[in-house]
Amino acid sequence: MFNFFSELKSKIGDANIDLYNEFNIINVSGKLLYVEGHNGLTILSPTTIAFKIKRGRVVVDGENMFLKELTDNTLMIQGKISKTEIF
Amino acid sequence: MKNRSKIVIKGLNQExxxxxxxxxxxxxxxxxxxxxxxxxxxxxKNRKKVDKFLTESNVEVLSVDGKGVLNGLKKIFSSIGILFGLALCVLIYTLQYFFVWNINIYGLMETEEIKTYISNNLPSRLKSKINIKEIELGVRQKFKEVSSISVAIIGQSLIVNINQSQLPEELEGDFEVLKSSFDGQITEINLVQGTLNCKVGDIVKKGDILVFPYMVDSQGERRDVKPKAEIMADVWLSETTQHYDYFMTKKRTGKKITNSQIMLGNMVVYENNCKLEFAEYEVEESEEILTKNLFLPLRIKKKTYFETTTFEISQPFSEVKDEIVENTRQKALQFLQKNEIIKKENFVIKQGYNLSEVTYTITVTRNIGG
Incomplete structure (x- = not known):
């Protein structure tokens, strides 16, 4: 089965393996945000969703956002995503 | 800390x-x-809204915990025990505010008697019933030595400030005799007032009476006075040093063994005992508290053995005579007062079997009448 991140790793190569061992975020058409490697949700509201990552915090701004899926280290946000900031 | 409520829920489809x-x-x-x-x-602030939502959604709420100042205050104010305690404290504080609990007296004189008098004569401990003017008047009338007094109520204390009146010497009453403050031989007497109990040439000891505290006037009547006199005397300042020609002395070698015990109260919880192999030794013991609380009263007892050796020292007096005399003189000089002139100095050497004793005496003229 096709795995986006495995494909990406094979293209970048093992020399840059540090690039993808912390967290990965994919924004699909500004309507779906997939996150791998989060360390806990800190804010949940239709306009702001924030979560912790290793060495920082990510804040997602948008409208009518909701959690589509949440596991220990992945989450999926659906809604109109206007901004994703890393602090 | 932010004012938030932490909620734990149980259920499926939590997203x-x-x-x-x-x-x-x-x-x-x-x-x-x-x-x-x-x-x-x-x-x-959203807590009620959340409670309502969770109830309507049939979600099982396992626990709700508060964080922050507001939650802390809510906990305090929802506890009947704490509220009752607070109310009781406020009540006690309010009630005690109307009473005087302490009497503090400031002044140069002995204040305990006045304190007892005021305490016994207070109509009530209630502030409103205490008349400050009456206290001031009462103390002034009762105690003649009080020249001025001011009374004030500050907080729960009655503050009394007293000034002592200065009586003339003649009215002060009991006078002490004038005693010699040093051993010596009197060389000169200048009597100001009082009756002499010594004459020039007398040898007096420290504490001997020099002047009595009275005078006999021309009518033959005895009148009490404060004795005053300048009585000069030759005072001998002596110091003695002993020297043994032969003696034994102990010296520590530097080796030591320490045995320690850690005690919990009077019970030994740990002990360290090393074998003592010194032929000659000195012992020092110490005890130290390890913890500063009463829950675990741990202390350590240490016993330190210092190895010693004994030496024989032989030094004839004739070899060190000058040095010993000078040392003894220096010791005697320490008794001199500032700017005092030495009148005479001499030393005496007493010699016996193995022992020599040097006594150095410095003679000065000093006022022994105080």
Whole structure:
């Protein structure tokens, strides 16, 4: 089965393996945000969703956002995503 | 600390519940635990809204815990015991505010008697019933030595400030005799007032009476006075040093063994005993408290053995005579007062079997009448 991140790793190569061992975020058409490697949700509201990552915090701004899926280290946000900031 | 409520819920499809809840209130620090448990925080002000939502959604709420100042205050004010305690404290504080509990007296004289008098004559401890003017008047009339007094109520204390009146010497009453402050031989007497009990040439000891505290006037009547006189005397300042021609002395070699015991109260919890192999030794013991609380009164007892050796020292007096005499003189000089002139100095050497004794005497003229 096709795995986006495995494909990406094979293209970048093992020399840059540090690039993808912390967290990965994919924004699909500004309507779906997939996150791998989060360390806990800190804010949940239709306009702001924030979560912790290793060495920082990510804040997602948008409208009518909701959690589509949440596991220990992945989450999926659906809604109109206007901004994703890393602090 | 932010005022938030931490809620733990149990149920399936937690994302859906939280998505619906997040449309009404902001959710913080969401964490998913095992066994369908999850916890999150909401603002304290939204707590009722969240409770209502969770009840309507049939979600099992396992616990609700508060964080922050507001939650702390709510806990305090919802506890009957604490509220009762607070009310009692306020009541006691309010009641005691109307009473005087302490009497503090400031002044140069002995104040205990006045304190007892005021305490016994207070009509009541209630502030409103205390008449300050009456206290001032009463103390002035009762105690003649009080020249001025001011009384004030500050807080729960009655503050009394007293000034002592200065009586003339003649009225002060009992006078002490004038005693010699040093051993010596009197060389000169200048009597100001009082009756002499010594004459020039007398040898007096420290504490001997020099002047009595009275005078006999021309009518033959005895009148009490404070004795005053300048009585000069030759005072001998002596110091003695002993020297043994032969003696034994002990010296530490530097080797030591320390045995220690750690005690819990009077019970030994740890002991360290090393074998003592010194032929000659000195012992020093010490005890130290290890903890500063009363829950675990641990202390350490140390016994240190210092190895010693004994030496024989042989030094004939004739070899060190000058040095010993000078040392003894220096010791005697320490008794001199500032700017005092030495009148005479001499030394005496007494010699016996193995022992020599040097006594150095410095003679000065000093006022022994105080």
């Amino acid at each position: 859906k519940i939280l998505n619906n809840l997040s449309k009404q209130v902001k959710i913080y620090n969401f964490r998913k635990n095992e066994n369908f448990l999850c916890e999150f925080e909401v603002d304290y």
